[in-house]
Amino acid sequence: MTFQKRANKILELLEEFGEVEIRQLAAEIDVSEVTVRRDLTTMAANGLLYRTHGGAMKVSELIKPVSFVNKAAVNLKAKDAICKRAAADIMDGDIIFIDCGSTAFRLCQFIKNKKIKVITNSLPVVNELQGSPVAINLIGGEVDITRQAVHGNIAQEHIARYHASKAFLGVDGITGEGLYAGSEHEVSNTLAMASQSDCVYMLCDASKIGKTSYLKFNDLSLVNILVTDYNGPEITEFESKGISVFPVTV
Amino acid sequence: MTFQKRANKILELLEEFGEVEIRQLAAEIDVSEVTVRRDLTTMAANGLLYRTHGGAMKVSELIKPVSFVNKAAVNLKAKDAICKRAAADIMDGDIIFIDCGSTAFRLCQFIKNKKIKVITNSLPVVNELQGSPVAINLIGGEVDITRQAVHGNIAQEHIARYHASKAFLGVDGITGEGLYAGSEHEVSNTLAMASQSDCVYMLCDASKIGKTSYLKFNDLSLVNILVTDYNGPEITEFESKGISVFPVTV
DNA sequence: TTGATTATGATTATTTTTGATCGAATTAAA
DNA sequence: TTTAATTCGATCAAAAATAATCATAATCAA
Incomplete structure (x- = not known):
């Protein structure tokens, strides 16, 4: 399972739920939590998602008041x-x-x-x-x-x-x-x-x-x-x- | 429950009621009042709401600067x-x-x-x-x-x-x-x-x-x-x- | 194949988050 | 006004999450 595939999967789940947890992703993709964390960090740096403590959110979920x-x-x-x-x-x-x-x-x-x-x-x-x-x-x-x-x-x-x-x-x-x-x-x-x-x-x-x-x-x-x-x-x-x-x- | 989720929830309630109390928020979101207080402080610093004694008020939309x-x-x-x-x-x-x-x-x-x-x-x-x-x-x-x-x-x-x-x-x-x-x-x-x-x-x-x-x-x-x-x-x-x-x- | 590079996972130290507590400050009441 | 009741801010400790470090496994080029 390459990073690209995992990234796609994460984006899919994000699209579906709006937010995801590290634990959930690790289980779903069947990699360690460390790897998921690394993936999320990379993706957040590219603006693909918003990193939260313990997981990530869809960027659009962060709406202004x-x-x-x-x-x-x-x-x-x-x-x-x-x-x-x-x-x-x-x-x-x-x-x-x-x-x-x-x-x-x-x-x-x-x-x-x-x-x-x-x-x-x-x-x-x-x-x-x-x-x-x-x-x-x-x-x-x-x-x-x-x-x-x-x-x-x-x-x-x-x-x-x-x-x-x-x-x-x-x-x-x-x-x-x-x-x-x-x-x-x-x-x-x-x-x-x-x-x-x-x-x-x-x-x-x-x-x-x-x-x-x-x-x-x-x-x-x-x-x-x-x-x-x-x-x-x-x-x-x-x-x-x-x-x-x-x-x-x- | 991450801070981001709580913040969204708080803004929703604020939008609905105009003002909210710490106690009410703590019960609604199911976290301690200390945490709610911290959230409100952070959000107020970001101009997302007005902090009041015991709660918060909807920020006047036209007073952002x-x-x-x-x-x-x-x-x-x-x-x-x-x-x-x-x-x-x-x-x-x-x-x-x-x-x-x-x-x-x-x-x-x-x-x-x-x-x-x-x-x-x-x-x-x-x-x-x-x-x-x-x-x-x-x-x-x-x-x-x-x-x-x-x-x-x-x-x-x-x-x-x-x-x-x-x-x-x-x-x-x-x-x-x-x-x-x-x-x-x-x-x-x-x-x-x-x-x-x-x-x-x-x-x-x-x-x-x-x-x-x-x-x-x-x-x-x-x-x-x-x-x-x-x-x-x-x-x-x-x-x-x-x-x-x-x-x-x- | 070999050696080098990269990706992954385990471990540990650090940071973040949360809740509890207590004195200070604010508000409400007498 | 003074007093009582809340609420606030600061500090601390526990739990969770993260970052850093290292070792192992996979990949790749020559």
């Missing part, structure tokens, strides 16, 4: 894939709007190294981009603590003062009929950002496609690009209405 | 005494400005139960007032991450849209000659808030009295009320210039 807030969020992998694709279109020098909401929030992790300006009404976005070279403009207005965002008339006026090359927005639901939201507060900001942008990206995981909510606030003409992991009959309908669909796989 | 937390710790008792006195003047129904800065920030703890509206450019203030009945209006504009506050022209314009009964401001220094600041950004917000308020409260611990800084931005006429723990010859000078001085003892 901020990410914790959104851990409860559903469809995380889909959202991350969507945001990764969307972020690929963001170039240095861009000025972009980022909507509040859990999907758009995931965009932050992919733009931390970019030299761009972000205009947002989302407090978590501001927080997440701390320490990055990203310049932040925070929309002012009434603070909605439950949504961790700013909204209201002043906020809309504030947005109207700016212009961005791209807007990254989320909605509660999207069908061939149009866009749906769960609250009027969200709508006003979404519309304001869209109207001030050259190109509107809508970030929607599969659960949003074909879903309606209590408020239909606009037809599909608002959207230029739809980034989604969904792959069903509605897609062609969206495209026939002039939306470019960027598919991603989870 | 260590500099601010540290600065806030200087002259804490004096600042708290000053803010407690100032808060006594705040009545239900008031609309108030709260400046950014470590002194004015301490005001938050004394107004959490009041039914008022707070207009501020300070991110820590927004965070601190979460979950309270206080309505918050956040000044919009460019985010200065190091100061944890919003500045710029848009911010000034935003402030100009509002009017408050009282403004609670801080400065870097105050002498018989006037008011001093360490940065022009702070000045513009301070002046804007002062001009839109019926009554300007200046919150200054003793270290600020008689101190000058590189920028004298206004004379004393800006100030209506000075709340301070300082008790020296300058006080009569301030009073002779029309300022009401509210003394506090530490």
Whole structure:
């Protein structure tokens, strides 16, 4: 059993359990604990895992507290894939709007190294981009603590003062009929950002496609690009209405 | 059970409840209270949570920069005494400005139960007032991450849209000659808030009295009320210039 | 094959982690 | 205010895990 084989096995187990113990690995791979310890040390040095006392953890298990807030969020992998694709279109020098909401929030992790300006009404976005070279403009207005965002008339006026090359927005639901939201507060900001942008990206995981909510606030003409992991009959309908669909796989 | 696992567990519980007790954690994780205490100390040192007597609190997500937390710790008792006195003047129904800065920030703890509206450019203030009945209006504009506050022209314009009964401001220094600041950004917000308020409260611990800084931005006429723990010859000078001085003892 | 290099396992010394205890500090109560 | 009850920090000891050392086994090149 070579080191490479053991390393693969360890990564497999790590993937399955998220964490492993030396004892467990030694028994599973049938080598001494000393060897396992050596393997883990090497692998940790290569960034393949996180070494703990008595074992190792998957790197991704070590989440920062901020990410914790959104851990409860559903469809995380889909959202991350969507945001990764969307972020690929963001170039240095861009000025972009980022909507509040859990999907758009995931965009932050992919733009931390970019030299761009972000205009947002989302407090978590501001927080997440701390320490990055990203310049932040925070929309002012009434603070909605439950949504961790700013909204209201002043906020809309504030947005109207700016212009961005791209807007990254989320909605509660999207069908061939149009866009749906769960609250009027969200709508006003979404519309304001869209109207001030050259190109509107809508970030929607599969659960949003074909879903309606209590408020239909606009037809599909608002959207230029739809980034989604969904792959069903509605897609062609969206495209026939002039939306470019960027598919991603989870 | 490794430290990493416990840390994750603690953060989860913190996320759920906002605050936790040592006893509760020890029982939940099944380790001794000493160990929990050690974990909390370590995590607090890393800025993952706030250590309290007997437990920990969720770290305010917007107060991550260590500099601010540290600065806030200087002259804490004096600042708290000053803010407690100032808060006594705040009545239900008031609309108030709260400046950014470590002194004015301490005001938050004394107004959490009041039914008022707070207009501020300070991110820590927004965070601190979460979950309270206080309505918050956040000044919009460019985010200065190091100061944890919003500045710029848009911010000034935003402030100009509002009017408050009282403004609670801080400065870097105050002498018989006037008011001093360490940065022009702070000045513009301070002046804007002062001009839109019926009554300007200046919150200054003793270290600020008689101190000058590189920028004298206004004379004393800006100030209506000075709340301070300082008790020296300058006080009569301030009073002779029309300022009401509210003394506090530490 | 031989000699050199590397990988592995056993042993021992060191470090880390944990829990217990006790005086000091903090908070709450009288 | 003074007093009582917690909680904290420091110190110590026991247990576990690690790193270091060494010897043995496997691998490889000439």
